[in-house]
């Protein structure tokens with residue numbers, strides 16, 4: 223019988239534990255108990271979060287008012303929480319994963335399977351690294367992903383939604399994950415495109431920040447829809463540049479367009495970005511995150527910075543005006559209103575990038591195509607000026623080109 227451990231216990235981590243715990247009680251091939259590693263905290267009343275979760279069966283800080291299931295056992299000791307697990311569910315904010323993995327090296331049971339519910343990526347000197355790859359490489363386990371239109375508080379209340387498991391090669395493993403997560407109100411589908419699924423979940427957080435700016439500036443639904451359309455194009459183009467094997471069909475699964483829509487309508491990234499724009503960029507994201515999310519973490523601002531480093535490193539900034547602008551606005555280098563700028567420049571470049579996957583399939587070179595192609599399938603749209611033009615038009619000069627750097631956060635056990 224397989225034992226399951228959830229590594230992480232924030233808003234989504236707690237809901238994931240609840241979903242899984244309802245299934246392990248019913249499914250014969252799983253042990254009833256679900257262990258949940260908790261990054262220990264002392265609550266304002268002086269109690270330890272882990273003890274309160276185990277006494278009340280509720281994560282009073284990150285998911286108040288929802289019973290997790292009596293078979294969810296909170297454990298503040300990471301090593302102890304994972305030691306017998308056959309199936310490991312990783313669901314921490316992405317900035318903590320490198321630190322968590324370091325603590326887990328050599329502590330995982332041989333043959334264990336992992337799945338990442340984490341939306342984010344790391345940028346290292348060697349280039350971008352998806353979180354599932356970080357887990358796989360560091361812990362020497364196979365790691366699938368689960369992403370989707372999954373605002374945790376709604377799933378906690380058992381409102382219907384869908385999700386996508388992304389796997390590579392091992393369909394039978396994906397089927398076990400589908401079995402472990404699926405409930406009548408949470409329908410999970412597996413697709414053989416782990417990179418595509420993970421990149422959808424990661425990149426939509428940048429678009430959600432843009433959608434929040436649009437809301438803060440009270441620009442209306444049409445503008446937000448335009449931002450979502452442009453964002454989806456940049457998501458597809460960026461994904462295919464990094465992994466030419468990424469499938470178009472993945473963007474039509476829950477992890478793709480559905481997650482993009484729900485996050486741009488109702489997520490935390492959107493909410494904090496709205497407040498940032500309402501305040502004219504004068505209050506930092508860190509301050510607003512702390513005030514509005516009370517310990518929950520944003521992923522979009524960091525992801526925009528990480529993606530910007532990749533774009534800058536490859537000389538791709540002009541092909542990704544939305545992603546670039548989101549980073550520059552979040553860093554205070556452009557005002558929130560720069561999210562929508564009209565000009566008539568290189569919008570066809572994205573279209574060209576989308577051809578890259580096709581070209582790659584036929585082993586044709588990309589760069590000459592981008593430089594010389596005049597393929598014209600442009601639709602009228604918001605046209606972005608280049609980053610340089612935007613900054614120059616505001617009398618600013620660009621800061622030094624960002625080098626690929628890696629910032630890691632430490633995991634400090636309370």
Ligand SMILES: NC(=O)C1=CN([C@@H]2O[C@H](COP(=O)(O)OP(=O)(O)OC[C@H]3O[C@@H](n4cnc5c(N)ncnc54)[C@H](O)[C@@H]3O)[C@@H](O)[C@H]2O)C=CC1
Nearest residue numbers: 231232233234235261314315318340341373374518519633
């Ligand atoms: N909340 C949601 O609706 C959804 C979240 N996700 C993704 O799930 C992942 C986890 O997010 P949530 O569960 O929502 O977390 P959260 O943002 O609600 O909570 C933050 C978590 O980080 C922990 N933490 C704080 N400092 C830490 C440190 N130094 N080391 C390790 N852990 C630390 C906190 O204890 C807490 O469990 C993210 O990648 C997010 O994008 C995906 C789908 C839905």
Ligand SMILES: O=C(CO)COP(=O)(O)O
Nearest residue numbers: 370371372373489490491
């Ligand atoms: O990923 C999410 C929904 O699928 C949640 O997004 P936020 O972190 O912006 O709330």
